[in-house]
Amino acid sequence: MTNSPKGKFITVEGIEGVGKSTNIESMRYFLDDKNIECIVTREPGGTDLGEDIRELLLGHKHGAMSSDCELLLMFASRAQHLAQVIAPAIEKGQWVICDRFTDATYAYQGGGRGIADKHIALLEKWVHGDRQPDLTFLLDTDVATGMARVHKRGAADRFESEAAAFFERVRNKYLERATSKPSRITVVDAGQALSQVKADIRQRLNEFVAHTQL
Ligand SMILES: Nc1ncnc2c1ncn2[C@@H]1O[C@H](COP(=O)(O)OP(=O)(O)OP(=O)(O)O)[C@@H](O)[C@H]1O
Ligand SMILES: [Mg+2]
Numbered sequence: 001m002t003n004s005p006k007g008k009f010i011t012v013e014g015i016e017g018v019g020k021s022t023n024i025e026s027m028r029y030f031l032d033d034k035n036i037e038c039i040v041t042r043e044p045g046g047t048d049l050g051e052d053i054r055e056l057l058l059g060h061k062h063g064a065m066s067s068d069c070e071l072l073l074m075f076a077s078r079a080q081h082l083a084q085v086i087a088p089a090i091e092k093g094q095w096v097i098c099d100r101f102t103d104a105t106y107a108y109q110g111g112g113r114g115i116a117d118k119h120i121a122l123l124e125k126w127v128h129g130d131r132q133p134d135l136t137f138l139l140d141t142d143v144a145t146g147m148a149r150v151h152k153r154g155a156a157d158r159f160e161s162e163a164a165a166f167f168e169r170v171r172n173k174y175l176e177r178a179t180s181k182p183s184r185i186t187v188v189d190a191g192q193a194l195s196q197v198k199a200d201i202r203q204r205l206n207e208f209v210a211h212t213q214l
Helices: 022-034 048-058 066-091 102-112 117-128 143-151 162-181 194-212
Strands: 009-013 038-042 095-100 135-140 185-189
Touching: 009 102, 022 038, 022 117, 022 135, 022 194, 038 066, 048 066, 066 095, 066 102, 066 117, 066 162, 102 117, 102 162, 102 194, 135 162, 135 194, 162 185, 185 194
Parallel strands: 009 095, 009 135, 038 095, 135 185
Antiparallel strands: none
């Protein structure tokens, strides 16, 4: 008996309003067209338990939350997500497209909140050291553009309520990671017209699929 090939793990990153949700939908259609079975999921969240943790993280219910508590809740949600959704899907041969993953933790809790990379790296190794995304899209645009898109949507969540300086730090950390991991992380200029953003993503995804099927 031959083992069926494992699925691929694709993550989509970027600050608020860069177009992650919008472009993930197009990525799903693209993979459907190629007859690649895929699931779309998100972090924090992706499981019933994780979605409850997401509410704690994004809501305003408990007032001030310590940065360490925030970091640990992110990884608590991630541990459940990996065990219950991501790992089983990949083992079955499905591709997983995840809206944010550990790069976001480095960007938000590291760059944004100021937690040292070495602390995040410890949790990363513990929770999923042997499982990293195969491909990551970093949708990047200036903070003002992203925030303007998000503010059209209504009440701000706990992260969206942060000042622009917070998102500048988050954005810079994302870009720093992209520079240090160029083979995994593709930066897409998300300030372009949506049709061009989609075309850039499609081109990279096409290359990735072709390479996978070699
Ligand atoms: N390139 C673009 N040009 C103009 N508008 C865009 C572009 N990409 C996305 N939008 C619009 O910006 C808004 C935010 O997009 P979307 O919800 O996909 O962002 P997001 O990254 O998922 O945000 P969040 O981090 O809050 O989940 C939507 O109204 C979407 O239609
Ligand atoms: Mg979204």
